Amino acid sequence: MSGHAAGGGQGTPGTRLAGRAVVVTGGGTGLGRAIAERFAAEGARVLVAGRRPEPLAETVTAVRRAGGTALATVADVTSPTQVAALADAATEALGGVDVLVNNAGAVVSRTPVDACAEEDWAATLDVNLSGAYRCSRALFPALAERRGCVVHIASVFAEVGMANAAAYTAAKGGLVSLTRAMAVDWAPRGVRVNAVLPAYVETDLNRAMLAELRERGAFDAVLARLPLGLLGTPDDVAHASLFLASDEARWVTGVALPVDGGMSAGRT
Template sequence: MPRHTTTRALVTGAAHGIGRAIALHLANEGAAVAVLDVDGQGVAETARLIAAIGHPTFAAQADITDATALAAAFDDAEQALGAITLLVNNAAFSAAGDLAGIGLADWHKEINVNLNGTYHCLRSMLPRMQARGGGVVVNIASVNGVRYFGNPAYSAAKAALINLTQSVASEYGRHGIRCNAVLPGSVRTDNITWKIRQQKDPDVFKKLARWYPLGRVAKPEDVARAVSFLGSDEASYITGVALPVDGGLLAGMNVMIDDFILESKPD
């Protein structure tokens, strides 16, 4: 029995990469899925792929930093599919870089999209879910939200998103709303950050793999499976958690152990 036959999901940032994979995975598990993105062409293509699976879908072009346009898009999605039961806050932006190099405009943009934009989504959706007696939210944060891996503005926003997840879980649990965060490590997508890094070094994903105890970077589907679980009734007593989906990256310092602590190395 598919997990999501009664789910009506809305996935933000679903025109590409992880968001598209989440939307398709939920549809494959039986959900009706609304997809939203600032990229109208990309999100229309995701909706076409969902329709090809044979599930109801709705594509909305909207910028999550525009609270008014976003609320109107949520209205349209609910008009088309019925009340949304699962919100996946996936849309994000990063120009990468380091703290010394980041300009003020990029700092503001990254905080605005990644934190404020997600807040707009919550602000519009939580009262709807509360009025209907419940719902589920999954926020796509990052391992960057708990450790330094570069991208300081993005990381600060993701750290705040983990805390915001706890606020929602704590305040809205009594209204039947669960809220959890997923923390991916490196995921092989064609987002702008990875494009730039691959231009600099075509072997970037291969080199990164040694940092991951499981020996590889993630596929978008690895994240989608975790979202599907947290968004389902199988996770009905789980709220307020930040679940790493990182192949063990946060568990330890593999590369340091391999390079400097030699006891376990064969002679």
């Protein structure tokens, strides 16, 4: 995006990404859908990618009903072949790529590290960390051509300990380190790379976990870890991602931005 940002300043609401081409992985539900809708509302043409066609179609429908432009392609970020096909589809359908949002992720198992099976460890790192690497690498030529940017959706648990999630937190910690390495590597080509670090957000991915916490009477303890005293929403993450993808962040790269209700600031 830095290639579009020579003048700096804030864009007019509804036009902050006007004319930009955006790829969002994991775009069928939760954070991915919210990001796709927000970016499209700001004038971007959005391609959402994911493993399941039905949720992707729902995102496209939602964007189009709101007057935006969106299309979808099925792609599994753990498959190098499918990621290569995604890159080809994106450049062909959009005519180029300005922004890549690496949102695809999953919690494969909820166990302490000593009980985490080898295959679960590998699968977790594959989708949450290696998937972002694959997509970024595949789309780099297109991003460099337009001096674009990458936004990784990581997690505050990259920096704050979380029980029974060793593989997930390790993957997200690696993603934050990858963000900084990519930012340094790609700055000479004008490609910015940043990450958003959400905490507890009400999404499909987290719904079962939050319901379990409520049933066990442990939900208040979660809120107590958040100085602002409330859960985040997908829109909170989408707005932070929009800032990092916009010209307003033209001089921002290598940043891991907590969007966590103050959780990381208040940790002891």
